[in-house]
Amino acid sequence: MQPLIEWQAGTVTEIRPQTPQTKSFTLALPKWTAHRPGQHYDVRLTAPDGYQTQRSYSIASAPEQVGELELTVERIPDGEVSPYLHDVLVPGDQLEVRGPIGGYFVWEVGLGGPLLLVAGGSGIVPLMAMLRHRAAQRATLPARLLYSSRVPDGVIYRSELVQLSDRDHALELFFTFTRQAPEGWTGYRRRIDEAMLTEVIRPFEGRARVYVCGPTLLVETVANALVRMGLPTELIRTERFGPTGS
Amino acid sequence: MPLRYTIQPVAGFISRGFLGRRRPAEVENRLPPGQYLVTDFPVLSAGPTPHTPLDRWSFTIEGLVQSPVTWSWDEFQKLPTQTVTVDISCVTKWTKLDTKWRGVTFDTLLQAVQVEPTAHYVMAYSDGGYTTNLPLDEMVNGQAFVAYEFDGKPLASEHGGPARLVVPHLYFWKSAKWIRGLRLMERNAPGFWESLGYHIHGDPWKEERYSGD
Numbered sequence: 142m143q144p145l146i147e148w149q150a151g152t153v154t155e156i157r158p159q160t161p162q163t164k165s166f167t168l169a170l171p172k173w174t175a176h177r178p179g180q181h182y183d184v185r186l187t188a189p190d191g192y193q194t195q196r197s198y199s200i201a202s203a204p205e206q207v208g209e210l211e212l213t214v215e216r217i218p219d220g221e222v223s224p225y226l227h228d229v230l231v232p233g234d235q236l237e238v239r240g241p242i243g244g245y246f247v248w249e250v251g252l253g254g255p256l257l258l259v260a261g262g263s264g265i266v267p268l269m270a271m272l273r274h275r276a277a278q279r280a281t282l283p284a285r286l287l288y289s290s291r292v293p294d295g296v297i298y299r300s301e302l303v304q305l306s307d308r309d310h311a312l313e314l315f316f317t318f319t320r321q322a323p324e325g326w327t328g329y330r331r332r333i334d335e336a337m338l339t340e341v342i343r344p345f346e347g348r349a350r351v352y353v354c355g356p357t358l359l360v361e362t363v364a365n366a367l368v369r370m371g372l373p374t375e376l377i378r379t380e381r382f383g384p385t386g387s
Numbered sequence: 388m389p390l391r392y393t394i395q396p397v398a399g400f401i402s403r404g405f406l407g408r409r410r411p412a413e414v415e416n417r418l419p420p421g422q423y424l425v426t427d428f429p430v431l432s433a434g435p436t437p438h439t440p441l442d443r444w445s446f447t448i449e450g451l452v453q454s455p456v457t458w459s460w461d462e463f464q465k466l467p468t469q470t471v472t473v474d475i476s477c478v479t480k481w482t483k484l485d486t487k488w489r490g491v492t493f494d495t496l497l498q499a500v501q502v503e504p505t506a507h508y509v510m511a512y513s514d515g516g517y518t519t520n521l522p523l524d525e526m527v528n529g530q531a532f533v534a535y536e537f538d539g540k541p542l543a544s545e546h547g548g549p550a551r552l553v554v555p556h557l558y559f560w561k562s563a564k565w566i567r568g569l570r571l572m573e574r575n576a577p578g579f580w581e582s583l584g585y586h587i588h589g590d591p592w593k594e595e596r597y598s599g600d
Contacts, residue, residue, distance in 0.1 A: 195423075357545065
């Protein structure tokens with residue numbers, strides 16, 4: 142029997158807009174414990190009459206960021222919790238959370254590489270925790286990120302990713318834009334497909350640890366393609382969100 | 388029908404400026420604590436979706452039974468089915484009301500075997516290596532079934548097709564996708580998520596999400 146994962150009131154220390162739809166929230170936690178990159182926290186909101194609701198959000202920060210937690214949240218226009226976080230919450234406010242939670246979609250330097258991360262939209266968030274952890278540990282194992290966004294200003298963590306990659310030749314970034322690419326863009330401009338994955342994974346010779354996070358359709362496409370390409374299924378870990386489209 | 392639950396906030400904590408989105412009482416009373424309503428059908432799984440061809444699919448009941456039994460897909464299709472409409476709750480917080488399934492009840496499957504009196508738990512196992520554990524007495528009397536139709540259509544692979552377990556009174560990770568068999572056991576043992584920090588039982592009305600809850 143494991144101990145209860147207790148609710149605690151974190152204090153919002155910083156709110157940073159990432160894209161027009163996403164913001165990062167940094168919380169200082171009174172009972173912080175180190176998470177594993179890829180894990181999530183539950184967030185609970187309580188109204189004055191006792192009404193409560195909960196959501197799960199992936200952790201964006203590395204466990205090396207001791208005492209703090211960064212959650213990056215996309216604003217869902219008709220949502221109940223994300224509009225509160227985006228529109229109401231200000232630094233100094235308290236937010237009830239509990240975690241870290243989840244033990245499969247996790248990667249640590251000790252698990253080794255090479256590492257292939259595939260993200261769609263805000264699916265970058267748990268993968269960012271992995272990349273930040275990898276950087277904090279000064280790991281040199283090869284890592285590649287394939288990141289699909291609809292439009293240029295929808296790329297979350299763009300400048301930090303570029304900085305990480307500039308400092309570290311073992312980390313390579315591949316962006317693709319599905320609706321509109323930046324001016325003069327010479328990279329990918331389509332949804333992730335098998336041909337794109339084949340190109341990105343080629344130097345890894347079919348032996349990568351793969352983490353895929355994004356909308357269901359993207360995750361299904363990527364995971365199915367990787368299985369067809371012969372990657373062992375136990376090395377492919379997925380986290381899906383959003384509707385099926387059906 | 389589920390009972391109305393009591394809200395127990397952390398002593399005194401209120402989220403400044405949060406009012407919440409109330410649903411009509413008849414909906415609110417069907418949402419277990421901490422859950423919110425969805426109308427789509429989210430997909431969650433830990434790895435790639437298996438695609439087992441139907442001519443290589445089979446379903447087995449084994450473990451503490453006098454002799455194990457295995458059905459082919461065609462044989463399984465000939466078993467009597469029931470159509471049920473149930474609410475389902477995922478530990479990731481969404482609840483979907485009035486989902487319609489067709490499948491074979493666990494009771495019907497048990498008629499094909501002689502269960503040993505020492506059997507008290509069941510391990511469901513799936514293509515791709517997924518497992519989840521359940522108490523035997525929470526699967527009988529219409530509480531669990533193996534479904535191969537959702538909403539009148541063959542169950543899509545990302546939702547667990549060709550067939551998945553459906554145990555609507557427990558969090559939906561207990562309703563193993565891509566199910567291939569059930570192993571009856573004497574002692575309880577954790578399955579896949581139960582070994583990774585999730586609750587051994589998983590009752591949404593008791594909010595048994597994680598180990599220690």
